Structures are given as structure tokens and as C-alpha cells.
Amino acid sequence: MNPITTALLGLSVADAIGVPVEFQTRGELDKNPVTDIRGYGTYNQPPGYFSDDSSLAFGLAESLGVGVFDLTNQAKRLINYKLHGYWTPENQIFDIGRTTSLSIDRLEILLREGKEKELVSLRHGATEQDNGNGALMRIFPLYAYLRDKPVEDWFEYIWQHSALTHGHIRSAFCCFLYLRFCAHLDGKVEKTEALKVARRELLSVMGEKKPSLAEYDALEKLFKADFANLARTQVQGSGYVVHCLEAALWCLFNADSYREAVLKAVNLGQDTDTTACVVGAPAALRYGVEAIPANWLAALARREEIIDLGDRLDAAYPQ
Ligand SMILES: [Mg+2]
Numbered sequence: 001m002n003p004i005t006t007a008l009l010g011l012s013v014a015d016a017i018g019v020p021v022e023f024q025t026r027g028e029l030d031k032n033p034v035t036d037i038r039g040y041g042t043y044n045q046p047p048g049y050f051s052d053d054s055s056l057a058f059g060l061a062e063s064l065g066v067g068v069f070d071l072t073n074q075a076k077r078l079i080n081y082k083l084h085g086y087w088t089p090e091n092q093i094f095d096i097g098r099t100t101s102l103s104i105d106r107l108e109i110l111l112r113e114g115k116e117k118e119l120v121s122l123r124h125g126a127t128e129q130d131n132g133n134g135a136l137m138r139i140f141p142l143y144a145y146l147r148d149k150p151v152e153d154w155f156e157y158i159w160q161h162s163a164l165t166h167g168h169i170r171s172a173f174c175c176f177l178y179l180r181f182c183a184h185l186d187g188k189v190e191k192t193e194a195l196k197v198a199r200r201e202l203l204s205v206m207g208e209k210k211p212s213l214a215e216y217d218a219l220e221k222l223f224k225a226d227f228a229n230l231a232r233t234q235v236q237g238s239g240y241v242v243h244c245l246e247a248a249l250w251c252l253f254n255a256d257s258y259r260e261a262v263l264k265a266v267n268l269g270q271d272t273d274t275t276a277c278v279v280g281a282p283a284a285l286r287y288g289v290e291a292i293p294a295n296w297l298a299a300l301a302r303r304e305e306i307i308d309l310g311d312r313l314d315a316a317y318p319q
Pocket residue numbers: 051052053095273274
């Protein structure tokens with residue numbers, strides 16, 4: 001199976017494992033940890049039902065799957081999710097982040113008023129509050145588009161897409177580090193080395209973008225932490241993009257399988273589906289589709305359509 005399809009399955013299966021316990025605290029999960037696929041719970045959805053994280057990633061995958069990076073089209077698919085449940089398990093939304101929801105309303109107004117040219121400059125209105133994990137959770141498909149492009153070109157595309165909902169440069173830095181890490185894993189680089197190189201690449205982008213010192217402070221742990229030796233108490237599964245990426249890396253560096261990484265993510269508590277979703281793509285790239293537990297994959301809603309989508313996206317950008 002190609003890496004794009006593998007990762008789409010990896011992220012959506014992981015999302016679905018987290019959905020039934022979203023918002024549970026770590027204390028609650030420590031008493032009753034998730035050890036296998038469950039259903040119902042928080043949103044009363046059947047096992048294998050993925051949430052907004054995957055739906056929005058699939059929307060981006062569909063948009064890029066036609067062979068172009070088209071911000072207007074990406075925005076339309078975000079709107080379509082909110083209005084019509086596009087790419088949800090049953091064409092019905094049961095989960096949407098606050099910033100994502102408000103941003104989609106803004107996109108809808110811009111497009112209705114024929115102001116699509118403004119999509120490219122959405123970053124300018126961003127504040128530090130716009131740093132939820134809502135862009136990070138859906139960014140993976142952009143890897144297919146970027147994988148053959150020079151690394152110097154990646155950040156601008158990443159920021160443009162992120163800014164449709166999360167315009168702050170910090171969200172874009174996190175998405176960049178994540179996609180470069182995924183790229184190195186896909187290139188069969190060992191995970192410690194993959195993170196080391198991705199960190200170096202992010203430093204270089206930051207050197208060029210010259211953000212305020214607050215950004216270096218905010219990203220300090222992402223740059224410096226030895227995730228394999230970091231205590232579990234040092235990470236949290238919150239909705240803040242930096243915490244989310246730290247938690248995902250902690251899971252990946254403290255697990256030896258797809259299954260273990262995803263369960264670790266879910267059992268951190270809080271934004272369980274999103275932490276797991278962010279873990280799911282790199283874990284699947286690292287361990288392969290065969291590492292996704294068969295009963296998890298069998299339960300996944302719209303599985304065959306996801307495989308078809310991944311195959312189309314992969315084929316749109318031949319290597
Ligand atoms: Mg979700």
C-alpha cells in the first residue's frame with residue numbers, strides 16, 4: 001500500500017479510537033484505560049466512527065487529489081463539512097472545534113462576497129489565541145503535494161492552508177515540524193534522526209521568518225525535549241497546538257507499535273481523538289498498514305472510500 005493511503009487509514013482509525021472518550025481526564029482514563037476499540041461514549045457514535053479531524057483531512061485530500069493547490073477549493077470543502085457533513089461517517093457532524101467553526105463562518109462570508117483573493121492573507125488577522133490544534137490535525141494530506149518540492153517551499157503552502165482556520169505562525173511552525181518529521185519517517189529514517197533533522201529544518205525556517213522571541217519560547221520543548229525520556233506528567237493532550245504535537249511525539253517515542261502509540265495518545269485524556277489522529281499518520285508510516293490492528297481497521301467507517309481517496313491523492317503526485 002502507498003504511504004499516503006497508509007497514513008490516511010492510520011490517522012482516521014486513531015481518531016475513531018479516541019472519539020468515545022474525548023474530554024475524559026487522564027485520571028478517569030487511568031482508572032478505565034482504553035485498551036481496544038470502543039464505541040458510543042462521548043458522542044454516542046458506533047465503533048470506527050471518525051470525527052472532524054479525519055473529515056477535514058479527507059476534504060483537504062480530495063481538494064489536493066485533483067492535482068492542484070487551490071485555497072478557494074480547500075475553503076469550500078471546509079465549509080461543506082460544517083454545512084453538509086462532508087466526508088463524515090454518515091453525512092452528519094457531531095464534533096467541531098470552536099476556532100474551526102468560527103473560521104469556517106468567516107470563509108463562507110468571504111466566498112459569498114466574492115473575496116476569494118483575501119484567503120491568502122488570512123494570517124494577518126491571527127492572534128495568539130488562534131493556536132488550537134485544528135490545522136495540525138488535518139494537515140497530513142498536504143504532505144502528498146509537498147513531498148517532491150524543495151523544503152524551502154513547504155512553509156508557505158503550510159501556512160496558507162493552516163490560516164484558513166488557524167492563522168497564527170505558531171500553528172504553521174508546528175504543522176511544518178510535523179510534516180517534515182512524517183516525510184523523514186516515510187523516507188525510512190529512524191525516528192530520533194527524523195526528529196533531529198525536522199528540528200533543524202524548522203530552525204532554518206524560523207531564522208528566515210524572524211518571528212518574535214515568544215515563538216522560540218513557545219516551541220522550546222518541541223526543539224529540546226528528549227521525548228523518549230520525558231515523564232508522562234510532562235505532556236498533556238490539550239487542544240493547544242504545541243501541547244498536541246509534544247504529546248504526539250511523546251507517544252511515538254514511547255511506543256514500539258502503531259497500537260501502543262495510539263492507545264498512549266488516547267489515554268493521555270482531554271483531546272483524545274486529536275492527539276491520536278496526529279499520532280496516527282506517522283505511526284502508520286513508521287510501522288506500516290499491517291500494524292494497524294485488524295479489528296480496528298475492519299470497524300472503520302467508509303474504509304474502502306478512504307483507501308480510494310488515498311490512492312487518488314498518491315497518484316496525483318507521482319514520485
Ligand atoms: Mg475530533
